[in-house]
Amino acid sequence: MSAEALVATRAAGLAQLQAVLPRLGRAYAAGRNLDHGPGRPQAVSGLSPWIRRRLVTEEEVARAAVAAHGGAADKFVEEVIWRGYFKGWLERRPQVWSNYLRGRDADLERLARDAKLQARVAAAEAGRTGLACFDAFAQELVATGTLHNHARMWFASLWIFTLGLPWRLGADFFLRHLLDGDPASNTLGWRWVAGLHTRGKVYAATAANIAQYSGGRFAPRPEDIVTPAHGLEAEEPGGWPALQPLRALIAPQRDVPSLWLITEEDCGLTGLFPDSFAWRGAATLSASQLRSPRPVASRVATFEAAALRDAATRTGFPATELTANDPAALVACARDAGATQIVTAEVPQGPLRDWLTAAAPALAAAGITLAEWRRPWDATLWPFATAGFFKVRERIPRLLAEMRVA
Ligand SMILES: Cc1cc2nc3c(=O)[nH]c(=O)nc-3n(C[C@H](O)[C@H](O)[C@H](O)COP(=O)(O)OP(=O)(O)OC[C@H]3O[C@@H](n4cnc5c(N)ncnc54)[C@H](O)[C@@H]3O)c2cc1C
Numbered sequence: 435m436s437a438e439a440l441v442a443t444r445a446a447g448l449a450q451l452q453a454v455l456p457r458l459g460r461a462y463a464a465g466r467n468l469d470h471g472p473g474r475p476q477a478v479s480g481l482s483p484w485i486r487r488r489l490v491t492e493e494e495v496a497r498a499a500v501a502a503h504g505g506a507a508d509k510f511v512e513e514v515i516w517r518g519y520f521k522g523w524l525e526r527r528p529q530v531w532s533n534y535l536r537g538r539d540a541d542l543e544r545l546a547r548d549a550k551l552q553a554r555v556a557a558a559e560a561g562r563t564g565l566a567c568f569d570a571f572a573q574e575l576v577a578t579g580t581l582h583n584h585a586r587m588w589f590a591s592l593w594i595f596t597l598g599l600p601w602r603l604g605a606d607f608f609l610r611h612l613l614d615g616d617p618a619s620n621t622l623g624w625r626w627v628a629g630l631h632t633r634g635k636v637y638a639a640t641a642a643n644i645a646q647y648s649g650g651r652f653a654p655r656p657e658d659i660v661t662p663a664h665g666l667e668a669e670e671p672g673g674w675p676a677l678q679p680l681r682a683l684i685a686p687q688r689d690v691p692s693l694w695l696i697t698e699e700d701c702g703l704t705g706l707f708p709d710s711f712a713w714r715g716a717a718t719l720s721a722s723q724l725r726s727p728r729p730v731a732s733r734v735a736t737f738e739a740a741a742l743r744d745a746a747t748r749t750g751f752p753a754t755e756l757t758a759n760d761p762a763a764l765v766a767c768a769r770d771a772g773a774t775q776i777v778t779a780e781v782p783q784g785p786l787r788d789w790l791t792a793a794a795p796a797l798a799a800a801g802i803t804l805a806e807w808r809r810p811w812d813a814t815l816w817p818f819a820t821a822g823f824f825k826v827r828e829r830i831p832r833l834l835a836e837m838r839v840a
Contacts, residue, residue, distance in 0.1 A: 444745075447485075459507050482614035486698075512830065518816070551599075567644050581612070584647055595660045615734065692773050696745045721758040765802060775803045
């Protein structure tokens with residue numbers, strides 16, 4: 435599907451699910467590693483821009499795939515669960531997100547001072563390094579806002595080990611351009627490639643693997659690609675930082691006058707807030723500009739705005755469109771609606787969570803509570819996202835039964 439064809443509505447996401455559903459069984463498992471390139475048919479679903487905003491939920495796609503293919507959907511369902519695993523993992527180790535931000539800002543400061551680094555990063559982002567496959571992936575990302583999973587792995591590995599560039603600047607480049615850009619999947623995807631996620635394991639792109647899985651598009655020379663002997667130096671002393679308990683949310687109170695706040699963390703609405711609330715109105719909060727201090731691709735903001743509008747329409751209330759900059763606007767919106775409680779689907783670790791945390795004193799001073807609701811899917815999965823994926827994988831049948839997917 436071309437980037438232009440991506441429509442940020444729940445209806446479009448469901449239509450994409452129906453279109454790809456017949457191939458989410460054996461065909462997905464057999465073909466998911468092959469990247470034929472932009473505009474060509476792929477075995478993967480292309481659903482991530484919708485799933486990332488929960489215009490279509492993980493639960494819905496997993497249920498549809500299992501209903502259509504039974505056990506042959508295992509590989510697809512496992513990949514869907516990787517998303518929740520990464521999200522849960524970052525919830526349990528939020529220090530990894532703050533360390534990423536600190537490190538990224540330090541890398542950006544270094545970039546501003548170091549003209550040579552600037553030139554190398556600019557060449558990589560523009561796809562002008564001379565390494566044909568890498569250059570094509572960079573240009574595809576900027577032109578379309580998407581990239582196949584295998585291409586993301588190759589790209590990140592080449593960025594870090596062959597080009598020797600700071601990994602967080604690569605992660606930042608992805609976040610600024612990916613339509614599905616997600617703080618957990620992106621940060622931990624890059625850390626996984628760099629050898630920072632799974633101890634002793636690094637993802638090394640090889641010439642043979644790229645030639646085999648790029649659909650005959652590229653044939654890099656082995657000597658053009660650096661094979662790392664080991665991953666990057668661990669940033670947190672002693673490996674991963676200590677495991678934290680899941681964040682305790684303030685539960686929404688149904689009788690309190692409430693403003694329904696919609697963010698791109700959850701535009702699904704289906705299955706949200708099982709109780710009826712004393713709704714006084716709705717608001718949307720766009721936040722894609724928070725992804726990076728550098729300019730975020732306009733395609734990302736446009737997709738987010740459309741997703742928020744689509745969700746707002748489905749609440750049945752006229753919604754005020756807010757942007758996450760001055761918290762005073764959110765306070766005023768709640769006050770004008772006569773609400774003393776803002777109710778939203780949980781906002782997990784990432785730039786918007788940070789913004790809401792910073793906005794908390796302004797809300798509290800105005801006597802407004804921010805209540806969040808955790809989806810059962812996350813509540814079931816996240817307690818197990820404490821170590822490597824294997825711990826989750828071995829529980830998938832039980833988790834799916836609990837989530838009533840299989
Ligand atoms: C360096 C790197 C950065 C990444 N950054 C992001 C990101 O910002 N946002 C994002 O959604 N995914 C990210 N991924 C994961 C993965 O590449 C995309 O989810 C996938 O390419 C989306 O395409 P699809 O919908 O066709 O996937 P499919 O293969 O059809 O999978 C179905 C769904 O499962 C989930 N999924 C599949 N693979 C993964 C994975 N490895 N990790 C987490 N979830 C997965 C996605 O929600 C996806 O839509 C990253 C991977 C790497 C290696």
